[in-house]
Amino acid sequence: MFPTKILLATDGSEEAVLAAEASVELANGTGSELHVVYVVSTVPELPYPHAWEKEQYETILELNRLNDLRLLEDLTRWIEALGGDVAASHYREGRPEKEIVLLGEELDAGLIVTGGQRRPWFKRIFGAGFSEIVSWQAGRPVLVVGPRGGARRDRSEVAFGV
Numbered sequence: 001m002f003p004t005k006i007l008l009a010t011d012g013s014e015e016a017v018l019a020a021e022a023s024v025e026l027a028n029g030t031g032s033e034l035h036v037v038y039v040v041s042t043v044p045e046l047p048y049p050h051a052w053e054k055e056q057y058e059t060i061l062e063l064n065r066l067n068d069l070r071l072l073e074d075l076t077r078w079i080e081a082l083g084g085d086v087a088a089s090h091y092r093e094g095r096p097e098k099e100i101v102l103l104g105e106e107l108d109a110g111l112i113v114t115g116g117q118r119r120p121w122f123k124r125i126f127g128a129g130f131s132e133i134v135s136w137q138a139g140r141p142v143l144v145v146g147p148r149g150g151a152r153r154d155r156s157e158v159a160f161g162v
Contacts, residue, residue: 002030003110003141005087009037009100009134012071015115019145020075023113024084026143032110033087036079037103038072039096040065065093097133104138116144 008023010016020036027034042061069091076089092099104112116131135142 003032005033005107005109007035007104007109007112009114015146019113019115022145024082035088037090039092039099040068042093043095101137112142117146
């Protein structure tokens with residue numbers, strides 16, 4: 001049985017580009033709808049001891065929102081140029097892992113696809129990475145796509161529209 005909806009979670013990284021390519025192939029090969037989601041993390045990392053730091057954070061967050069909306073739009077066009085058909089693109093704010101899992105449930109996605117890479121053992125000791133958390137919490141199949149054999153591609157190869 002093939003998934004009827006595939007949710008591609010992206011952040012614009014090299015691994016996310018690889019995941020986008022895989023998602024297009026899967027959606028086209030199975031006749032599934034392809035949905036794309038980009039989540040802006042609005043979770044502050046540290047408390048603000050001064051009021052001006054909070055204002056500065058909010059200004060940076062607003063700039064990030066605009067840039068990330070452009071990135072989502074560019075990614076959608078790039079996927080369509082690859083031959084994919086994006087049923088819908090979704091922009092969310094919050095904790096990325098949580099928002100992706102929630103959207104997967106809302107859409108009743110049969111598969112969530114995300115980029116990822118093997119993390120060094122010392123980083124895995126201190127906590128799970130993004131793709132691991134999504135895999136554990138999703139309650140549905142998650143495909144994590146990364147570079148083959150740990151080799152990294154030249155950035156010019158993965159830029160949208162190049």
